[in-house]
Structure formats: structure tokens, C-alpha cells
Amino acid sequence: MQTEHATTHDALEDPRNADILIYVNGALKPRAEATVSVYDSGFLLGDGMWEGMRLYDGVWAFFEEHMDRFFDSCKAVGLDVGTDRQGIFEALEKTRLANGMVTDVHCRMMLTRGVKVRPFQHPSLSRSGPTLVIIMEHSKPVDRLASAGIRLATVPQVRGLPMSQDAKYNSHSKLNCVLACLQAEQAGADEALMLDPHGFVNTTNACNFFIVRRGEVWTSTGDYCMNGVTRQKVIDLCRADGIPVFEKNFSLFEVAGAEEAFLTGTFGAQTPVAAIDGKPVGDGSRPVTARIQALYKRALAEYVAAKQG
Numbered sequence: 001m002q003t004e005h006a007t008t009h010d011a012l013e014d015p016r017n018a019d020i021l022i023y024v025n026g027a028l029k030p031r032a033e034a035t036v037s038v039y040d041s042g043f044l045l046g047d048g049m050w051e052g053m054r055l056y057d058g059v060w061a062f063f064e065e066h067m068d069r070f071f072d073s074c075k076a077v078g079l080d081v082g083t084d085r086q087g088i089f090e091a092l093e094k095t096r097l098a099n100g101m102v103t104d105v106h107c108r109m110m111l112t113r114g115v116k117v118r119p120f121q122h123p124s125l126s127r128s129g130p131t132l133v134i135i136m137e138h139s140k141p142v143d144r145l146a147s148a149g150i151r152l153a154t155v156p157q158v159r160g161l162p163m164s165q166d167a168k169y170n171s172h173s174k175l176n177c178v179l180a181c182l183q184a185e186q187a188g189a190d191e192a193l194m195l196d197p198h199g200f201v202n203t204t205n206a207c208n209f210f211i212v213r214r215g216e217v218w219t220s221t222g223d224y225c226m227n228g229v230t231r232q233k234v235i236d237l238c239r240a241d242g243i244p245v246f247e248k249n250f251s252l253f254e255v256a257g258a259e260e261a262f263l264t265g266t267f268g269a270q271t272p273v274a275a276i277d278g279k280p281v282g283d284g285s286r287p288v289t290a291r292i293q294a295l296y297k298r299a300l301a302e303y304v305a306a307k308q309g
Ligand SMILES: Cc1ncc(COP(=O)(O)O)c(C=O)c1O
Pocket: 052, 170, 177, 203, 204, 205, 206, 207, 208, 226, 227, 228, 229, 230, 231, 264, 265, 266, 267
């Protein structure tokens, strides 16, 4: 029985992270000196976009997909990145090499609309160009989660319609997710299972959500959740390996009868779900999740090998 809270982003403590260098607009700063202005659009309003990426053997996993999402998001909100994907790659490499990092590294790359001339909302008040920050940490997901699984609670906070704040924006403003996370914590769970505006099961506050029913893999339609890079990889890998996979509406009724459930995200790849609202998921055996984990591991290794040339 688990007693303390776990999250899908729990990493092993690594003392090297006290001495990392952080990229702030081209400069590499020690952690304590890596700061942005209190007039920054990200701090004032959550007006910025970010990507979470992982490094394996010197290669940024699925870099192209991350850049597709990032540049699409920035374009959609009129945020001028100020460089192209090669420029972002070079900034990542500069940070990586300065830190002597090779593998088991997590990166949070953040771009905001930059410093404002006054502390108000209008985007035109950001006049000095965007702020680019890159934090890279030594990071290994804790093994405990991979075996014990995570506990979810369904929460009142829902994912909204795309015309309020489209869930596909990986924006600095994550209040919707944070509220859901707080509600899950109150319910004694590790992470929140969120519904869509129609009551169908959608996503968690930080990862995409899948169930396995009668040997089929189901995930939400994708209309109200983050267009996760790992989510798409899992769907593609299932299709290629002959595992029936469906993006469809389903309810908590069908979740209750699932044999397996797992979450996807760049950090934890596929994290099994142990229980939802206090009810154990299936009988605890996870053959389909294990098969998908193995497929993902192999696809990642192939990607890394191809990039290394
Ligand atoms: C709300 C949410 N869902 C899902 C994901 C997983 O996406 P990915 O697989 O691209 O890491 C993220 C990651 O940023 C997220 O913030």
C-alpha cells in the first residue's frame, strides 16, 4: 500500500542538479543567478509556450515532433520565436555541452513574449523580444512508479472547449491542470483524471490517458487534451504492431471495467495506473502495457541510433 504521494514526474534525487547551468537568453547562468524580470510576460500572465524533452545518448528524443508542436503553438498566439528550429537546437546543444550532459536528462525549454514595459496584459506591451530559458536536469524516473503504478482520482475540474483555452497549447499558464492536481491531492490520489465537457474521460493533469479493454487500447478522441508526442507514438506503434487502438469517447463506466490503464508523457514514457477512485485497475497484471513499453523502448533506441548515424 502506498502512503506518500507520487507524481508522474518524480525523479531520483541527483546532487549534480545543484550545480547546473541554465540558459537565459543566450547566457549560461548558475542556478541561483538564472532569473527573469518580474515584468516578464511569462511571470505576469503565463504568456509563453514550453516543451519538455528528454536526452538519450546525446540525442534529443523526437525533436522534430516537439518542434512541430512548439512552432505551431507560438504561431497560433503570435509569439515570434526569433529563431528557427536549428536555432533552438543550437541553444539546446549549447546548454547540454556546458553541463556535460549525455543521457537521462530532462529539459524544459520555455519561451515567453518577453519583458513588458508596463505590468498589464496587452501583448503589444512586450517590446524587447522573447525570453528563452532552458533548464536541463539530470533526471531518471523513479522505478517504484513503473511497478507500483500511479493512483488517480476523477476531479470536478474539466478540460475545456477549444474556444476557451485549447488544451493543445503547452502554455506557461497551467492553472486548469494545477486546479485538477489540487483536487486529486485532496482526494488522496497522486494525479487527476479529467473529463471533457461532455463527461467523457479525457486526460490527466500532466499526461495522456489510455485504457486496455478486452485487448483493445483506447484513448480519448484527442479533442480536449494535449496532443502528446508520446500519445501519438503509442498510437502509431500499436497500429504498426497489430494492437487494436481506438481514439474514441468512453466513460468512467468503461474505465471501471478496464483490464489495464496507463499514462503517457515524455518524462515517464508509459506509467501504469494502479487505481482510479480507490478501485484497483484490473487484476494488476499488465501484459499489453508491458508490450507497448517494449515497443516504445525499441522505437526510441532506433531513433537515437538513426540520429547518431
Ligand atoms: C497536460 C499534458 N498532457 C500530456 C502531456 C504529455 O505530452 P508529451 O507526450 O508530448 O510529453 C503533457 C506534457 O507536456 C502535458 O502538459
